Amino acid sequence: MSPTLTFDAVIAAAAADAGLTGAQARAALTGALGLLDRHAGRDALAALYAAVEGAETAARSKAAERPRRGLFGGIMASAGGVSGAAVAEAMGLLDRLKDEGVDKAALKQLLPAARDRVCAATGRDLLGEAVRSVPGVGPMLGDG
Structure with a gap:
């Protein structure tokens, strides 16, 4: 599948839909992708x-x-196994944002605005599929 969309285009469209600046949207979407x-x-x-040029970069x-995680994030990461680490990281991302x-x-x-943009361009909810593959982080990343 060749890229049909650029990460910059997703940022611009999602920022406009969410009422954020491009810099805010870039920080949030880049952090979520990480x-x-x-x-x-x-x-x-x-x-x-494969579908969003620049997303992997x-x-x-x-x-x-x-x-970085705070005290509660550290507890979540050590107590919650694989999903605990992801949830703790999502909490740290929210703090940083x-x-x-x-x-x-x-x-x-x-994030739903970004998902809508990707879905409109590709015909699939690729961002949603990636978010749903990480147990526990969906509600923090706008999927729930």
Whole structure:
């Protein structure tokens, strides 16, 4: 499958739909992709990366690095197994995004807008499939 969409186009469309700046949308979507790159199912990611030019590069960029965890995130990561680590990382991402002016409510508008853009261009909910492959993080990433 050749890319039918660019990551920059997803950012621009989702930012406009969610009422965020491009920089805010880029920070949130890049962080979410980084989390997915570390925890999502490989098949779901491969399909997303093939369809959205620049998504894989963004997911593995410095801006997508694993956020630091607080005390509660550390407890979740050690107690919750694989899904606990992903949930703890998602909590750390939410904390980091607050510094960018992106709260949980904004994220719950942004990520569905990005999913809609990807789905409209590809005919599949590729971003949603990747999110759903990570147990426990869907509600934090706008899928629930």
